[in-house]
Amino acid sequence: MLAAERRDHLLGLLARDGKIVAKEVAAGLGISEDSVRRDLRDLAAEGLCHRVYGGALPVSPAEADYAARASVAPAGKRKVAAAAAALVRPGGTLILDGGTTALAVAGLLPPDLACTVITHSPTIAVALLGHPRAEVLMLGGRIFKHSAVACGAAAVEAAQNVSADLCLLGVTGVHPAAGLTTGDAEEAAMKRALAARAADTYVLASAEKIGTASPYRVLPFDAVTAVITDADPAHPVLEELATNGVPLLPAP
Known part of the structure; x- marks a missing residue:
């Protein structure tokens, strides 16, 4: 799966389930947890998720100025x-x-x-x-x-x-x-x-x-x-x- 496809998959999980569990995503996609964590770091840097231990949660729109x-x-x-x-x-x-x-x-x-x-x-x-x-x-x-x-x-x-x-x-x-x-x-x-x-x-x-x-x-x-x-x-x-x-x- 390409990086862009993984990104869309992660954002879809976040919207559907309200959370991302890195271990489960890695197992489901057949990739390493490190790859998932890197993807989550990138998404968090763009303000698209809030990283927590083991995965990510939806970011609040109330964090705007x-x-x-x-x-x-x-x-x-x-x-x-x-x-x-x-x-x-x-x-x-x-x-x-x-x-x-x-x-x-x-x-x-x-x-x-x-x-x-x-x-x-x-x-x-x-x-x-x-x-x-x-x-x-x-x-x-x-x-x-x-x-x-x-x-x-x-x-x-x-x-x-x-x-x-x-x-x-x-x-x-x-x-x-x-x-x-x-x-x-x-x-x-x-x-x-x-x-x-x-x-x-x-x-x-x-x-x-x-x-x-x-x-x-x-x-x-x-x-x-x-x-x-x-x-x-x-x-x-x-x-x-x-x-x-x-x-x-x-x-x-």
């Missing part, structure tokens, strides 16, 4: 944001993570809602300026421009000194094997710090993130209250998550 992500699945993000905003109670304290779905949550909060919002996202803080009864606490640190959020040691330390009823957390990938993931190590650490300070943590996961993976794990599924998603309940990944006991909150 902030401006590009704003145009990805806006209707799905709005559905997820609406379901998440409905969880915010008057008088409550909310930790709102950064990202385009979290920004949609901010826009859907009732303008007269009395609450406290803790965020490390300048864009979300600005979006809440028109909410006169919402107290906004901005956590500072080094701005990670890819996601327009503050990260680093100063931001993590600031997060450790707050507490909230609810945390709405963004991720770039939701996969049964890889877990809840994102594309930057410091951002993953910041998300863990935020989630640790809330009584309940809900993950914002529009359909394009389901079944995909990014390099850095944020949290195990048992550390969150539920995953909010607009993906079809019959999606095989959601069925597997449900079978494994992961709570899912539909966003119709």
Whole structure:
């Protein structure tokens, strides 16, 4: 089989099965695992897969830069944001993570809602300026421009000194094997710090993130209250998550 044919075969497996197991592919094609791994390295370099031990997983479209992500699945993000905003109670304290779905949550909060919002996202803080009864606490640190959020040691330390009823957390990938993931190590650490300070943590996961993976794990599924998603309940990944006991909150 030519290299181009192997490439198409691997991409087909990724689309059909949601994963590539190098050992199985090598056996099926009668080639060495080293050849498969080389092919996967090439695909990963092109941003077409996310390499993991023993194979590869689908790459998340949410790893694009902030401006590009704003145009990805806006209707799905709005559905997820609406379901998440409905969880915010008057008088409550909310930790709102950064990202385009979290920004949609901010826009859907009732303008007269009395609450406290803790965020490390300048864009979300600005979006809440028109909410006169919402107290906004901005956590500072080094701005990670890819996601327009503050990260680093100063931001993590600031997060450790707050507490909230609810945390709405963004991720770039939701996969049964890889877990809840994102594309930057410091951002993953910041998300863990935020989630640790809330009584309940809900993950914002529009359909394009389901079944995909990014390099850095944020949290195990048992550390969150539920995953909010607009993906079809019959999606095989959601069925597997449900079978494994992961709570899912539909966003119709």
